[in-house]
Amino acid sequence: FPWLARVSPALCISAVEGAADERHDEVWALRRGEESGAKLRARHLQTGQVRHFEGEKGAERTVRVEFADGNVLYFEGEEGAQRMVRVESADGDVQHYLGERDAERTVRIEFADGEVQHYEGDH
Numbered sequence: 001f002p003w004l005a006r007v008s009p010a011l012c013i014s015a016v017e018g019a020a021d022e023r024h025d026e027v028w029a030l031r032r033g034e035e036s037g038a039k040l041r042a043r044h045l046q047t048g049q050v051r052h053f054e055g056e057k058g059a060e061r062t063v064r065v066e067f068a069d070g071n072v073l074y075f076e077g078e079e080g081a082q083r084m085v086r087v088e089s090a091d092g093d094v095q096h097y098l099g100e101r102d103a104e105r106t107v108r109i110e111f112a113d114g115e116v117q118h119y120e121g122d123h
Contacts, residue, residue: 024044024045024046025042025043025044025045026042026043026045027039027041027042028040028041028042028043030057036057037057038053038055038056038057038058038060039053039057039060040052040053041053047067047068048067048068049065049066049067049068050065050066051064051065052064052065052066055079059079060079061075061077061078061079061080061082062075062082063075063076063082069090070089070090071087071088071089071090072087072088073086073087074086074087074088077101081101082101083097083099083100083101083104084097084104085097085098085104091112092111092112093109093110093111093112094109094110095108095109096108096109096110105119106119107119107120
């Protein structure tokens with residue numbers, strides 16, 4: 001998208017990360033002149049998965065992951081300590097989580113039909 005350079009400091013860095021038989025990612029990052037800055041998002045070319053980032057270069061943290069099937073995961077927390085806080089499924093259901101990284105637990109599910117279920121305790 002050549003026009004992007006005129007309207008945004010973010011440019012697609014088309015360098016492919018990974019060896020020929022491994023992952024291939026298209027990375028969008030802030031760019032100042034010839035110097036790359038913080039990553040904004042990375043798209044896995046084979047699966048279509050898109051990861052969105054916030055933070056300074058070298059300390060980027062994942063804030064959202066979009067899957068090709070329409071599911072979206074949301075994260076909060078500092079780099080290295082992000083925890084999943086919400087999952088939006090393609091069918092419209094939304095699950096909310098609390099807890100520390102790798103120990104998140106479901107606290108509420110909002111179904112597409114309007115039903116809401118609340119959960120307490122560990123499960």
